[in-house]
Amino acid sequence: MSGLSSLMPVAASSTAPPTDHLFLSLVGLSAVMALSLTVLAIVFCVRYRRGSGADRSRAPDHAYGLEWTWTIAPMLAFIGLFLWGARDYAALTRPPPGAMPVYVVAKQWVWTLEHEDGTREIDELHVPVGQPVRLLMTSQDVIHSFYVPAFRIKQDVVPGRYTAIWFTATKAGTYHLLCAEFCGTDHASMGGGIVAMPPEQYRKWAARGETGPDLAARGYRLFAEHGCAGCHDARSTVHAPDLTNLFGRRVFLQDGRVVVADESYIRDSILEPGKDVVAGYAPVMPSFAGQFSESDLMALVQYLHSHRSKEAPPP
Ligand code: CUA
Incomplete structure (x- = not known):
């Protein structure tokens, strides 16, 4: 198998070896x-061609042993392959705890990648080797697909919703980032690079001091500027859901459904507040559709993610 592995693209993430193993198998x-x-068949x-002198006298009506074998054996093999693939696929949807968040917005024909500290990169992403990275992604126009062959990850990036994927780079280097979904004239050139750096070097890169406010702080500013705090602040007199510790909490909705407050829920609540009204509250929140860019929405998501205590909000 190791000989065959050399035919594969360079393997530079923790996902690559199990994916290659499954593929080659x-x-x-x-x-x-x-x-x-x-x-x-040949x-x-x-x-047994016509006119051949082969002995046909011992041909049985049925060979039950053989028939059962070629029915059951492939079935077990396929069930096994399905479980193997499903296990690896499921692992791709569950980032390890402590994964570094990166927010990705795709549009014709650029990738914008934003770090938690506010660093924004275009068509390029710097990450430390050995650190799990989770990408939360959306598109501003059509469907794109985030594809890094060396990491063996590919995930559609869809307008109007969030998708996510994660990876841990295992080898320093620069790896192709491609768009794997036809998205218009310049689809073929919509790409860039993932730069995986040794942790020490990454720390230096990250600390080179060009960043503005971090994402949560930008989110808080938007939260305040758009009047969200007027109702949702803990000190507000308006009867509105308290957003402290919202992230990951179970939310009981008026129509009896129970949802977990994740990024998609927060996004939908801002853009379509009438869709998922929280039990015990009047459906009075206006829609903020069209008022925030995708990047703004991600900043708000990051702010609410980090909004874990009732103490003073970030500056
Ligand atoms: Cu974006 Cu193809």
Whole structure:
């Protein structure tokens, strides 16, 4: 298998080895099956062709043992392959705790990637080796797809909703970032690079001092400027849901549903507040659709994510 692995693109993330293992096993199994079926078909065609002198006298009506075997064995193999693939796929949806958040906005034909500390990169993302990174992504126009072959990750980036994926870079280097969903004229050139750096070097890069306010602070400013605090602040006299410690909490809705407050829930609550009215509250919040850019919404998400205590909000 190691010989075959050298045919694969460079493997530079923790996801790459298990993905290659599964892929090469599938290719190997398919090759063995295709080859043995082809050889058997040819052998039988030649041996039992019309007019051949092959002995047909011992042909049974049924060979139950054989029939059960070729029914059950492939079925077990396919169930096994399904479980194997499902396990690896499920792992891609669960970032390890403490993953570094990166906010990604795609548009024709650029990737904007924003760090928690407010650093914004275009078509390029710097990350430390060995650190899990979670990407929360959305699109401003059409469907794009975030694809890093060396990391073996690919995730559609869809307008109007959030998708997420994570990776841990295992090898320093610069790796292609591509768009893997046809998105218009310049789709082919919509790409860039992921720069995986040794942690020490990354710290230096991150501390080179060009950042503005961090994302949560920018989110808080938007929160205050758009009057959100007027109702949602803990000191407000308006009867509105308290957003302290909102993130990850279970929310009981008026129509009886219970949802977990994640990024998508927060986004929907800002843009379509009438859709998921919280139990015990009047549906009075106006929609803020069209008032925030996708980047602003992500800043608000990050602010609410970090808004864990009733003490003074960030400056
Ligand atoms: Cu974006 Cu293709």
